[in-house]
Amino acid sequence: MTKNPVVISQITSNSSLPGSDVSLHVLFSGEETTVTWEVDGGALPARYQLSNGNRTLLIPSAQRGDDGRRFSVGVTNPVSEDSREYVLQLIGAELIVHQESINVTAGQSVLLATSYTITHPNSRWLTIEWTISSHSIVYHSSHKGFTNAQHFPTRSSEKTSISPIHQGRVEFYPENASLLLKNLQLNDSGTYVVTLQDNKYIIKKNISVWVHENTTSPGAELIVHQESINVTAGQSILLATSYTITHPNSHWLTIEWTISNRSIVYHSSHKGFTNAQHFPTRSSGKTSISSTHQGRVQFYPENASLLLTNFQLNDSGIYVVTLQDNKYIIKKNISVWVHENTTSPGT
Structure with a gap:
C-alpha cells in the first residue's frame, strides 16, 4: 500500500x-x-x-x-x-521586577526598581500605575514615545498623577516605571503592585516591602543574608541568618521561625557565651520543632539559621525569624518561592 x-x-x-x-x-x-x-x-x-x-x-x-x-x-x-x-515575534510589553522582596528600616528610602520593554508602534503607548492594597499611589499615561534597539523606552510625552497621601513622599521614573519611596514608616509595609496596561494586555508584578523598627541599639542585632530566594521543588535551602547579643550571658533570648503565623521551630536559651564581636559561640537551650516539619528542618542556634529540605510548591511563602527578650522583639523576613522542575526528562 x-x-x-x-x-x-x-x-x-x-x-x-x-x-x-x-x-x-x-x-x-x-x-x-x-x-x-x-x-x-x-x-x-x-x-x-x-x-x-x-x-x-x-x-x-x-x-x-x-x-x-x-x-x-x-x-x-x-x-x-x-x-x-x-x-517568533513577541509584541506588546514586558515588565521586569529587579527585586521581589525588600526589607527596610523605618525612616529610610527605598527604590522599587523595575524596567520594561515595548514593541508596538510608538504612536500608541500604555499606562503605568503603582498601587498598595488597591489604593493608587501613582498613575502615569503616555501617548507617544521612543524606544532604543532593545525596545527599552528612552523618552515619551506623558502625564503623571500622584495621590494626595503620597505627595512629597514618592518619586516616579516613567522611563523604567521604578518608584522611589521616601521616609518609610511601619504602616508602609505591604505588597506594592505595578501595572502596565494597553488595549491589548494587562501586566502586573508585585514587590513585597517590609518596614522594621531600628533595632540595632537594644541588646541584639539580627542579620538576614538573603531576603528573597528562588528554589526548585525537591531541593533544599538554608535560610541564612546571624545575630549578635550584648546583654549579660546569664539572661538569654528566644528564637522562633514561622510561616503564615504557624510555628516551625521554637528555641529558648537560658545561658550562653559570645566572642569579642558579640556573636554567640555556644549556649544551653531547648529546641522544639513542629510536627508538620519533623524530619524536614535543621536549626542552628548559634546563628539562628534554618535548613529546610525537600521543598515542595506549597512551601512557598514568607518565612519570619523572631528574636525576643524581655526588652525587645526583632523580626526579619525571607521570601521563598518554590518552582516546578521544568527540565524535560532525558535533557
Missing part, C-alpha cells in the same frame, strides 16, 4: 505576548511520521517542552530573549520529508 507523502501546511502560535506561555503547533498531513524541532540551527533549550507527538512546542513564560528566534520543524515518513521555519 502506497503511503501518503508528508506535507506541512503551516505553523500556528497561540500568543505573541511576553510573559505568556507560547505554543507553536505544526499542521501537516502524512502517515507514520516523525517530528523534530530545532531553534537557531541547534537543539532546543531544556525549558522548551514538546508534546502531542512533538507536534506542539511550548515556550513557558516567553521572554525578550525568545523574541526573534528562528524555529525549524522537520517532518519525515518512510517516503518523504518536509520542513518549515517560524520566527
Whole structure:
C-alpha cells in the first residue's frame, strides 16, 4: 500500500505576548511520521517542552530573549520529508521586577526598581500605575514615545498623577516605571503592585516591602543574608541568618521561625557565651520543632539559621525569624518561592 507523502501546511502560535506561555503547533498531513524541532540551527533549550507527538512546542513564560528566534520543524515518513521555519515575534510589553522582596528600616528610602520593554508602534503607548492594597499611589499615561534597539523606552510625552497621601513622599521614573519611596514608616509595609496596561494586555508584578523598627541599639542585632530566594521543588535551602547579643550571658533570648503565623521551630536559651564581636559561640537551650516539619528542618542556634529540605510548591511563602527578650522583639523576613522542575526528562 502506497503511503501518503508528508506535507506541512503551516505553523500556528497561540500568543505573541511576553510573559505568556507560547505554543507553536505544526499542521501537516502524512502517515507514520516523525517530528523534530530545532531553534537557531541547534537543539532546543531544556525549558522548551514538546508534546502531542512533538507536534506542539511550548515556550513557558516567553521572554525578550525568545523574541526573534528562528524555529525549524522537520517532518519525515518512510517516503518523504518536509520542513518549515517560524520566527517568533513577541509584541506588546514586558515588565521586569529587579527585586521581589525588600526589607527596610523605618525612616529610610527605598527604590522599587523595575524596567520594561515595548514593541508596538510608538504612536500608541500604555499606562503605568503603582498601587498598595488597591489604593493608587501613582498613575502615569503616555501617548507617544521612543524606544532604543532593545525596545527599552528612552523618552515619551506623558502625564503623571500622584495621590494626595503620597505627595512629597514618592518619586516616579516613567522611563523604567521604578518608584522611589521616601521616609518609610511601619504602616508602609505591604505588597506594592505595578501595572502596565494597553488595549491589548494587562501586566502586573508585585514587590513585597517590609518596614522594621531600628533595632540595632537594644541588646541584639539580627542579620538576614538573603531576603528573597528562588528554589526548585525537591531541593533544599538554608535560610541564612546571624545575630549578635550584648546583654549579660546569664539572661538569654528566644528564637522562633514561622510561616503564615504557624510555628516551625521554637528555641529558648537560658545561658550562653559570645566572642569579642558579640556573636554567640555556644549556649544551653531547648529546641522544639513542629510536627508538620519533623524530619524536614535543621536549626542552628548559634546563628539562628534554618535548613529546610525537600521543598515542595506549597512551601512557598514568607518565612519570619523572631528574636525576643524581655526588652525587645526583632523580626526579619525571607521570601521563598518554590518552582516546578521544568527540565524535560532525558535533557
